[in-house]
């Protein structure tokens with residue numbers, strides 16, 4: 306069988322966690338392929354809201370095996386807290402959650418380096434989640450990282466000490482005020498490692514390819530979004546991994562010809578947390594309504610998310626880079642009663658209308674050109690079938706499908722698992 310991918314097409318927080326949870330019933334394995342605890346994936350069912358960081362969003366289902374792939378970076382401290390959060394729900398994670406030996410570890414000093422790097426940038430800071438993501442991927446590509454598989458070797462503590470010492474020297478180099486007590490952080494870290502070692506470590510590329518041969522179904526879960534991709538996002542205001550389809554191949558060890566469906570997920574409007582350009586960003590009452598009705602606050606940091614209209618130029622780009630085969634539109638319910646809606650269909654780029662994403666999308670280079678639509682007034686949150694959709698919502702969906710040339714197969718009308726409509 307093949308592997309399907311689920312990817313965010315904007316700047317993250319599209320609702321990936323919710324849809325992975327909804328789709329899990331159709332899969333044997335859910336596999337996270339990149340990112341780490343910078344992610345916050347929200348799932349809601351039976352009146353309870355769960356936020357997952359490193360653990361794949363299939364964990365609440367009885368049957369599915371959840372794999373943390375080699376492309377993921379794991380902070381043992383955060384990870385153990387996440388596991389503890391699951392305890393009250395009776396989840397047999399020792400049986401259902403397995404971890405790639407090739408996944409890299411986030412050390413306490415990676416978190417400190419993240420803070421020092423951001424502090425040194427001043428106004429130009431990335432707006433990182435400060436979870437140590439960038440420094441950990443830097444050590445991975447710099448060939449200095451410590452991997453989960455190293456924990457099975459006696460020599461890992463020596464390797465740890467050398468790396469942590471080097472990091473401390475680097476923190477000094479930044480010459481900024483970062484207060485810390487490393488000894489205290491290490492007590493917590495080594496305790497978490499002990500618990501982490503109680504889980505099963507695997508050669509995940511072998512495991513997944515064997516599963517494919519046996520006819521099992523796999524859903525690869527992305528974190529962040531395409532516009533935060535290290536290569537294709539709004540660099541340098543991006544994360545440090547490939548969030549796009551190719552990242553699933555390198556982050557799990559599956560070949561491109563094993564990939565079948567690519568689910569692309571987007572909000573009916575756009576949000577972004579942290580710094581960086583955002584052409585359709587709004588600063589008026591419309592933005593504050595989106596934020597208020599959509600509860601647009603970061604699931605990890607609680608920071609307010611910046612809000613704006615849907616950007617079709619950026620969305621088309623993301624669909625192209627990922628080879629999206631079907632779309633999921635989230636949070637249309639938030640826009641009910643907005644009066645009119647705008648969608649950015651091209652950019653005015655240095656005085657010329659263009660319909661592709663240029664190298665530079667800062668406000669001084671790009672002004673969005675909008676198409677306006679009447680907005681639906683009805684409350685969508687109780688709807689259960691597309692036949693109940695108001696005319697204006699159908700017109701919006703039809704327009705997007707025509708522009709993107711990809712079917713919108715799922716329309717989400719609320720945070721709950723049940724508020725999901727197949728078309």
Ligand code: GDP
Nearest residue numbers: 318319320321322345346347636717718719720
């Ligand atoms: P992820 O990082 O892509 O998994 O998304 P987040 O969980 O960070 O953010 C999505 C937020 O929107 C969460 O609070 C979800 O509970 C919520 N959500 C998801 N789908 C919908 C929807 O269709 N309507 C509304 N109103 N909320 C939604």
Ligand code: IMO
Nearest residue numbers: 317318343344345432433434528529544578579
């Ligand atoms: P999920 O998976 C939204 C953003 C940060 C910052 C930039 C770099 O929940 O969609 P990092 O900590 O990776 O160095 O931060 O990327 N960012 C996210 N924004 N959703 C996420 O994940 C994000 N993960 C990182 O806000 O601008």
Ligand code: MG
Nearest residue numbers: 318345346604
């Ligand atoms: Mg999120």
